[in-house]
Amino acid sequence: MSTLIDGLSLGSIYALIALGYTMVYGIAKMLNFAHGDIIMVGTYAVLTTMALCGFPVVAIVAAVIVCTILGVVVEKVAYKPLRGASPLAVLITAIGVSYLLQSIAQLIYGAKPQPVNLINFGHVTFGSTTLNISTLVTLCVAAVIMAGLTIFIKKTKTGRAMIAVSEDRGAAELMGIPVNNVITLTFGIGSALAAAASVFYLLQIPATSPTVGSLPGIKAFTAAVIGGIGSIPGAMIGGILLGVIEKVCMSIPALNPYTTAIEFSLLIVILLVKPTGLLGKKRREKV
Amino acid sequence: MALLTVEDLQVRYGLIQAIRGVSFEVNEGEVVALIGANGAGKTTIMHSICNLIPKAGGKVTFEGKDITNTPAHNLISMGMAQVPEGRRIFQELTVAENLRLGAYTRKDKGEIAASLEEMYERFPILKERSKQIAGTLSGGEQQMLATTRALMSRPKLLLMDEPSMGLSPLFVNIIFDMIKKVNEEGTTVLLVEQNAKKALSIADRGYVLEIGKMVKTGTGKELLEDDSIRKAYLGG
Numbered sequence: 001m002s003t004l005i006d007g008l009s010l011g012s013i014y015a016l017i018a019l020g021y022t023m024v025y026g027i028a029k030m031l032n033f034a035h036g037d038i039i040m041v042g043t044y045a046v047l048t049t050m051a052l053c054g055f056p057v058v059a060i061v062a063a064v065i066v067c068t069i070l071g072v073v074v075e076k077v078a079y080k081p082l083r084g085a086s087p088l089a090v091l092i093t094a095i096g097v098s099y100l101l102q103s104i105a106q107l108i109y110g111a112k113p114q115p116v117n118l119i120n121f122g123h124v125t126f127g128s129t130t131l132n133i134s135t136l137v138t139l140c141v142a143a144v145i146m147a148g149l150t151i152f153i154k155k156t157k158t159g160r161a162m163i164a165v166s167e168d169r170g171a172a173e174l175m176g177i178p179v180n181n182v183i184t185l186t187f188g189i190g191s192a193l194a195a196a197a198s199v200f201y202l203l204q205i206p207a208t209s210p211t212v213g214s215l216p217g218i219k220a221f222t223a224a225v226i227g228g229i230g231s232i233p234g235a236m237i238g239g240i241l242l243g244v245i246e247k248v249c250m251s252i253p254a255l256n257p258y259t260t261a262i263e264f265s266l267l268i269v270i271l272l273v274k275p276t277g278l279l280g281k282k283r284r285e286k287v
Numbered sequence: 288m289a290l291l292t293v294e295d296l297q298v299r300y301g302l303i304q305a306i307r308g309v310s311f312e313v314n315e316g317e318v319v320a321l322i323g324a325n326g327a328g329k330t331t332i333m334h335s336i337c338n339l340i341p342k343a344g345g346k347v348t349f350e351g352k353d354i355t356n357t358p359a360h361n362l363i364s365m366g367m368a369q370v371p372e373g374r375r376i377f378q379e380l381t382v383a384e385n386l387r388l389g390a391y392t393r394k395d396k397g398e399i400a401a402s403l404e405e406m407y408e409r410f411p412i413l414k415e416r417s418k419q420i421a422g423t424l425s426g427g428e429q430q431m432l433a434t435t436r437a438l439m440s441r442p443k444l445l446l447m448d449e450p451s452m453g454l455s456p457l458f459v460n461i462i463f464d465m466i467k468k469v470n471e472e473g474t475t476v477l478l479v480e481q482n483a484k485k486a487l488s489i490a491d492r493g494y495v496l497e498i499g500k501m502v503k504t505g506t507g508k509e510l511l512e513d514d515s516i517r518k519a520y521l522g523g
Contacts, residue, residue, distance in 0.1 A: 160384055161391065164377050170339050171375040176363035176392035176440070 002129045003251045004244065009135040010204070011243020012142035016197040017220030018227065018235035019149065020190030026166040026230035027186045030090045034074060034097035036217015038191050042067045042198025043208035044105055047116045056119045064195040071191025072184055080180070105210040113209040118202045134203035145196060146236055149189070153232060162186065166230065219246075222267045228280025237278060242266070289348075290315045290444055290475050291336075291367075296345035298328075298335045304343070305331050307499040313444065318466065318476045320486035320507065322520060323496035329479040330372045332496075333448045337362055337369055349444070364392040368442035372449045372479075374433040378422030382413055385421050385432055389439030399439075406435040409465065427458030434465065444475045451482045463489055483520035487511045495520075 017039065024032045045066040049059035078097050082090050121133035153159035164172040165182045173179055201216060202208070219242060227238025242263055249259040270277065291313040298306040306328050313319045323329050334340045336347055337359045347355050349367055357365075368389075377385050386406055390399045407414035410431045416424060421432060430450055437445060447466065451459045459482065467489050470476050480486035487493050490507035495516060503516065510516050 157387075157391070160380060160388060163380060164388055167377050167379055168375050170334075170359075171371060171377070172388075173339060173359035174337065174363065174369050174371060175388045175436075176360050177388070178358075178360050 002131055003247050005131060005139065006135055007244030007247030008240060009139045009142075009200075009243070010247055011240035012139055012146070013197050013200045013204075013239075014216070014220045014223045014243050015146065015236045015239025016142055016193045016200070017216060018224040018239045019146070019232065020193050021221050021224040022227070022229055022232060022235040023162075023186050024190050025224070026232075027162055028075075028079070028183045030079065030087065031094065031221075032079075032187075032190070033091070033094040033217075033221075034101060035190065035194060036213035036215075036220070037098050037101040038067050038071055038194040038213070039198040039201065039216060040105060040208065040210060040213035041070055041101060042195040043116060043202055043212055044109060045195075046118055046199065046202055047109075047114060047208060050116065050118065059118060060199050063198055064192050067191045067195035067198070068188050071187040071194070075184055075187040080183075083180075102210045109210065111210060113207050113212075115207050116202050117206055118199070121203070138200040138203060142196070142200065145193070149193075150232065158182075158185070219263065222264060225277055226267055226270050228277030231277070231279040231281070234277055234279035288315050289313065290350060291477065292346075292348045293332075293336065294346045294348075296332065296335060296347070297343040298331050298340065299343040305499055306335065308345070309496070309499070309501050310345075311494050311501060311504070313475060313477050315443075315475055316470075316473070317491040318470050318478060318489055318507075320483075320490035320493040321477065321479045321496060322481070322483040322486055322493060322510075324520070325481060326498070327496040328499045329481075329496055330448055333369065333372070333446055333479055336446070337367070363440045363442070366441075366443035367446065368437040368440045368444070369446040370433050370437045370448060370450060372452065374426075374429045376421045376424075376429050376432050376436065378420070380421055381418050382421050382424070382432055383417040385436050386413075386439050389436035391440075393440065402439055402441070406438065409435060427454050427461065430454060430458065430462055431465075434462065438469065438474075442474060444477065445469065446477045446479075448479045449481060450478070451480060451485060459485060483516070484511070 017035065020035050021032065024030065042063040045063040046059045049062040074097055078093050079090060082093060121137060123130050123132045153162060161172065161177045161182055164175065164177060165179050169179055220239060223238035223242045224235045226241065227234030245266065246259055246263055249255040249262050255262065289312040293312070294310050296306055296309045297304065309332060321329055321332065331340065335342050338357065339359050342355065346353065349365060354362065377388065383403070386403055387399065390402060393399055412428060413431060413435065416428070421429065424432060434450065450462050454462065463485055466476055466478065478486050478490065487507040487510050493505060493507050493510045494501050495503040495510065503510070505513070
């Protein structure tokens with residue numbers, strides 16, 4: 001039982017990150033490999049604010065603001081000039097941005113991992129199971145964020161404009177939708193979700209380093225592909241699935257050492273059976 | 288009075304010059320047809336007028352305002368809407384959501400619902416299917432949706448790119464009747480068509496395009512009766 005809840009909680013962190021990958025892919029048609037490093041920046045924003053003032057709420061708000069602004073600036077400076085360039089050029093730029101962010105963090109904070117004490121919630125006991133309260137908080141808050149995002153996309157005019165841009169950029173332009181602004185907004189939302197993920201990550205593992213975003217980033221990317229890249233519910237399902245599998249494998253001694261291998265094998269199996277991912281749609285090429 | 292003026296328009300795809308100095312105008316209240324064979328550059332002209340693809344030269348004015356470099360998303364609020372080739376409706380959204388996106392730039396929120404009803408009156412089938420995902424509509428219904436979606440912006444000028452493409456003769460008639468009606472209600476129409484006979488039969492004036500150049504112009508009737516055009520486009 002506690003393994004399942006741990007898995008759901010970790011999965012919801014992956015899901016939040018995966019949403020950033022999948023939304024940017026759906027709308028800007030690019031893989032933003034610097035997305036994992038936005039999480040890293042979020043953890044350092046928490047570290048710095050906690051050192052300066054010590055209020056967790058201020059630190060969380062600071063992380064969200066810093067990440068959102070960073071996401072928007074990276075899009076405007078690094079990716080926007082490449083609109084219409086070959087996908088490979090954009091991909092290499094994204095990898096470059098990733099290394100740039102890691103190097104800047106290393107310059108400022110050094111390469112050593114540092115402890116980040118945000119909030120210590122303690123734990124609760126139900127009968128024979130003990131649960132960390134931070135796990136439950138992560139699960140609940142992440143669920144609220146994802147529900148909010150879904151409602152925003154489905155029910156607001158801006159959300160529908162985002163769907164329109166992801167489906168057909170030219171036709172969206174003809175409707176009067178300012179496509180560039182929609183893309184910028186998407187980067188902002190994705191980065192804010194990454195900031196939330198960085199806070200939840202610190203609740204589970206209270207330490208950071210310049211490369212802290214790499215592994216969760218690549219796992220969330222895997223989750224997005226498993227769910228079907230470009231699909232918002234797909235990213236949520238893929239993330240949860242991967243988190244649960246990870247925690248279940250870790251709890252079984254015989255499988256524990258192979259946890260990461262099993263996760264990535266799952267990706268290969270799913271892509272072999274359904275190349276578009278679980279909820280991905282095959283797009284017809286326009287004639 | 289000329290609503291849309293295109294002067295010496297040039298478009299290049301890499302080294303290839305697709306449009307080689309095309310000029311034409313659309314006067315207020317007219318239906319103007321741009322006809323030509325496949326590959327003549329009709330869609331390229333439509334896309335470059337709206338800056339969906341860049342121009343290599345020339346000037347475009349709309350209501351006397353220079354719109355040569357106006358981004359596509361600003362044109363619709365100026366009164367110019369386009370029904371693109373291949374319809375390009377938003378397949379994952381419902382019929383009603385598609386129509387509402389057509390009114391994306393309109394500020395008069397209260398009146399958008401009235402416009403929606405107006406479109407449903409034009410094509411009652413769209414009302415029946417209003418909650419249906421647009422990708423499930425038939426080709427003809429998708430063309431109805433694409434056209435009404437453009438009308439939701441209450442355009443002064445409607446650009447229609449190959450509305451008859453892939454439609455059964457029945458739907459072709461329905462769509463052309465609608466174009467005629469929309470025009471009678473006061474909207475100016477620029478119509479690009481491979482179906483030259485249909486297009487010229489409802490057009491006040493027409494232009495004939497051949498590999499990136501205008502080769503002939505006249506009233507719809509003159510062009511319909513022109514021998515060389517009959518041979519080339521109307522099947523003798």
